[in-house]
Amino acid sequence: MGVEISIIIPVFEQWEFVPDLLDCLYAQSYPMDKVEVLLVDNGSREISVPDNLRDNIRILHCKTRGAYAARNWGVQHSRGEWLVFTDADCLPSKSWLGEIATLACSKERGDVFIAGRVDSVNKEDPSAYEIFDMVRGIPQEHYVRRGYAATANLSVPRSLIKRIGGFNERLFSGGDAEFCRRATQKDFRLVYTDAAVVAHRTRASWNAIATKARRVKGGQLTCKSRGHKLWVYIRTLLSPGITSVRLFRNRRFPFKYRFIASFVYLRVWGVELLELLRVSFGCEPERR
Numbered sequence: 672m673g674v675e676i677s678i679i680i681p682v683f684e685q686w687e688f689v690p691d692l693l694d695c696l697y698a699q700s701y702p703m704d705k706v707e708v709l710l711v712d713n714g715s716r717e718i719s720v721p722d723n724l725r726d727n728i729r730i731l732h733c734k735t736r737g738a739y740a741a742r743n744w745g746v747q748h749s750r751g752e753w754l755v756f757t758d759a760d761c762l763p764s765k766s767w768l769g770e771i772a773t774l775a776c777s778k779e780r781g782d783v784f785i786a787g788r789v790d791s792v793n794k795e796d797p798s799a800y801e802i803f804d805m806v807r808g809i810p811q812e813h814y815v816r817r818g819y820a821a822t823a824n825l826s827v828p829r830s831l832i833k834r835i836g837g838f839n840e841r842l843f844s845g846g847d848a849e850f851c852r853r854a855t856q857k858d859f860r861l862v863y864t865d866a867a868v869v870a871h872r873t874r875a876s877w878n879a880i881a882t883k884a885r886r887v888k889g890g891q892l893t894c895k896s897r898g899h900k901l902w903v904y905i906r907t908l909l910s911p912g913i914t915s916v917r918l919f920r921n922r923r924f925p926f927k928y929r930f931i932a933s934f935v936y937l938r939v940w941g942v943e944l945l946e947l948l949r950v951s952f953g954c955e956p957e958r959r
Contacts, residue, residue: 675705676768677751681733681741682712685759686719688872692759693721693728701768703727709749710759711741739838739846742822746837752829756822762792762870770867771826783860784827784851786811786820787867797873799931800880803939804873806924806932815863818855819848824869831859844890880935881942888946907947911940 678696682689689710696708708728712718714736724730733744746754753775757763767787774785789809794801809821825847835853838846851861874880891903906913915933924932 674707674750676753677749678708678755679745681738682759688760690721695763699768709745711745713741740840743837755826760872764868787824792870801873803932803935819851822847844886884939884942885946888943889950892950
């Protein structure tokens with residue numbers, strides 16, 4: 672039977688998460704004989720290949736740095752009519768692929784691409800940094816209303832790639848938003864589904880939180896116009912009043928969690944300001 676879905680997963684220094692991810696894929700309700708899984712290593716210092724790899728799983732090696740380059744490399748070597756993107760630190764629900772396939776088949780072929788829900792993984796006694804990452808989360812439905820989606824849970828038909836090309840490999844962050852907006856400009860419609868769910872691991876340490884903050888801020892400045900960079904400078908300076916308020920108003924979480932998340936963000940804001948200056952003076956952006 673031919674491949675209908677190609678799952679493309681970039682991996683950079685996160686091979687310890689891959690076994691749990693594969694267990695979630697093995698448990699899918701969708702028939703896996705119609706699926707191929709491409710794990711695209713992006714220059715990890717050490718690769719730990721799981722023992723229980725099935726025949727439909729391939730490991731590729733992308734020499735060009737960056738997760739968007741790795742995704743493009745996976746696309747080039749894939750065979751599926753639908754390309755499904757997620758990350759190594761994600762845990763798809765059992766019905767994830769089935770929900771994506773149902774929505775893909777119910778729409779006119781070639782004119783839609785699909786963003787699914789991303790939930791943070793909750794721990795019984797989370798640290799302050801895990802609470803911050805949980806409350807901030809990946810608000811996929813909010814992103815879709817603004818015209819883009821995170822590649823933690825994004826599915827596109829191959830016809831879309833053929834029409835607009837792949838991800839911008841010069842970006843280390845923000846390439847998913849740029850890709851989605853380029854697709855909608857070519858009359859593809861981005862649709863959101865609450866039923867196709869992946870869980871995303873929360874970052875457990877300050878180093879992990881700060882590294883992401885640097886990567887995102889650097890990505891906002893890379894390969895952008897002067898007007899966009901000016902907007903980034905202004906938005907960053909105003910961010911404590913905007914982001915802290917948004918975190919505090921997230922009523923999905925108790926008051927204590929919202930307070931902790933808002934407080935942690937003030938420290939994150941300091942990292943963003945320093946990265947803004949560092950990249951503005953020509954230093955290389957963070958890629959991790």
